[in-house]
Structures are given as structure tokens and as C-alpha cells.
Amino acid sequence: MERVGHGDKDAFTVLYDAVAAMVFGIAVKVVRDRAQSEEVAQEVMIDLWRQAARYHPEQGTVRTWVAMIAHRRAVDRVRSAQASANREYANAVRDQPTPFDEVAEQVETRLDSEQVRRCLRGLTELQRQAVTLAYYQGLTYREVADALRSPLPTIKTRMRDGLIRLRDCMGVTT
Structure with missing residues (x-):
């Protein structure tokens, strides 16, 4: 993680191979949509590249830290999707003319x-x-x-x- 934090692409490749399946698995369990889960997993891997320097081994293992980031990102996606669906429904209901005989x-x-x-x-x-x-x-x-x-x-x-x-x-x- 320290090497990834300093921009070492080879170290990131090793990290990616070690955690990508776990990240995708967490995303699928939370999001329940394969395409959305793939996007979440990609976002998590980008976050790992950008935030590697923030990892502190005394706070937990790399897998635990990665799992936490993946879970948070997946939950954010679900909340965002639900909020979007709620807005669309509210707009659709508001735009419907009231029935009038x-x-x-x-x-x-x-x-x-x-x-x-x-x-x-x-x-x-x-x-x-x-x-x-x-x-x-x-x-x-x-x-x-x-x-x-x-x-x-x-x-x-x-x-x-x-x-x-x-x-x-x-x-x-x-």
C-alpha cells in the first residue's frame, strides 16, 4: 500500500489482483445489479489508487480497509439510485393531470x-x-x-x- 501511495503502478497491479474479486462481490451483494456493481468496483479501484496514502496499517488490514471503501461506495450507489427513482416518481405524479369528469x-x-x-x-x-x-x-x-x-x-x-x-x-x- 505504501508503494501504491507513492504511485507505483506495479504495486497497484498486485493490489488489484488481490482485491478486485472481493470488491466486485461486495458491490454485487449491496447493489444487486451486475452493471452497476461493475461501475462501483471500478470506482473503488480508482479510489484505492488515489487514497492509498491514507491507509494506516495500525487501523486494520488492507483487505478490511478496501472492503469498507467498497461497501460505502456500494451503499452510496444504492441511495443515489433510490433518490433518483423517488424524484422521477414525484415528477411523474406531479405532471399527471388530475382526473376530472x-x-x-x-x-x-x-x-x-x-x-x-x-x-x-x-x-x-x-x-x-x-x-x-x-x-x-x-x-x-x-x-x-x-x-x-x-x-x-x-x-x-x-x-x-x-x-x-x-x-x-x-x-x-x-
């Missing part, structure tokens, strides 16, 4: 409108006028009172009673 939406809107009209017919004429002015023409209670020439408290009472009857008719629960 336009016909069903129109039918539901039409049925709701018919129910509102039916319920409005169940109000007294004064209640219907007040609700229509406030909710369909956007008038304030004061403006409704002026339009109907009625005192504001009377309009408030008509509105409250009319809205309660609409709520009950529509089947809305509070």
Missing part, C-alpha cells in the same frame, strides 16, 4: 342550482327578494333595506329567517 361536474352543478331554485320558491316573497338582492346582486344589508324601502332590522330578520329556511331545505347541517 366534466359531465359529472356539470350535472352536479345543475342539480345544485335546481335545488337552490326550488328552495328559493319555498321562501316568502319578502325573504326571497332580500336574499336575491344580497346574494345574487351583491348588495349589503343596508342597500337591500334601501332598495326594498324597509327598516334595516326588518331586512336582517328576513335575511336570517330566509337563510335558515334555505339551509333546512338544502339539507345543510351545521
Whole structure:
């Protein structure tokens, strides 16, 4: 390892022959894909060439140090692949249009409108006028009172009673 750390290509050849099969075996066990494992093994061998000077015999054998580097590199590859797959899935899901049934939406809107009209017919004429002015023409209670020439408290009472009857008719629960 010391000679490899000083750039000795012959020493690296000996190291390669001694550990390449082990490195590939670790990669296959972790990555579980032959092509990816080959890439991981190649990256590990390049790392060994570049990092040989960092090896310290007092911290363990060469095989243990190489196995640790191989395992870490293989785990990194698996994590990277999983993160990439997660991103692709998230992008695919985000890009999918949400299902929307336009016909069903129109039918539901039409049925709701018919129910509102039916319920409005169940109000007294004064209640219907007040609700229509406030909710369909956007008038304030004061403006409704002026339009109907009625005192504001009377309009408030008509509105409250009319809205309660609409709520009950529509089947809305509070």
C-alpha cells in the first residue's frame, strides 16, 4: 500500500489482483445489479489508487480497509439510485393531470342550482327578494333595506329567517 501511495503502478497491479474479486462481490451483494456493481468496483479501484496514502496499517488490514471503501461506495450507489427513482416518481405524479369528469361536474352543478331554485320558491316573497338582492346582486344589508324601502332590522330578520329556511331545505347541517 505504501508503494501504491507513492504511485507505483506495479504495486497497484498486485493490489488489484488481490482485491478486485472481493470488491466486485461486495458491490454485487449491496447493489444487486451486475452493471452497476461493475461501475462501483471500478470506482473503488480508482479510489484505492488515489487514497492509498491514507491507509494506516495500525487501523486494520488492507483487505478490511478496501472492503469498507467498497461497501460505502456500494451503499452510496444504492441511495443515489433510490433518490433518483423517488424524484422521477414525484415528477411523474406531479405532471399527471388530475382526473376530472366534466359531465359529472356539470350535472352536479345543475342539480345544485335546481335545488337552490326550488328552495328559493319555498321562501316568502319578502325573504326571497332580500336574499336575491344580497346574494345574487351583491348588495349589503343596508342597500337591500334601501332598495326594498324597509327598516334595516326588518331586512336582517328576513335575511336570517330566509337563510335558515334555505339551509333546512338544502339539507345543510351545521
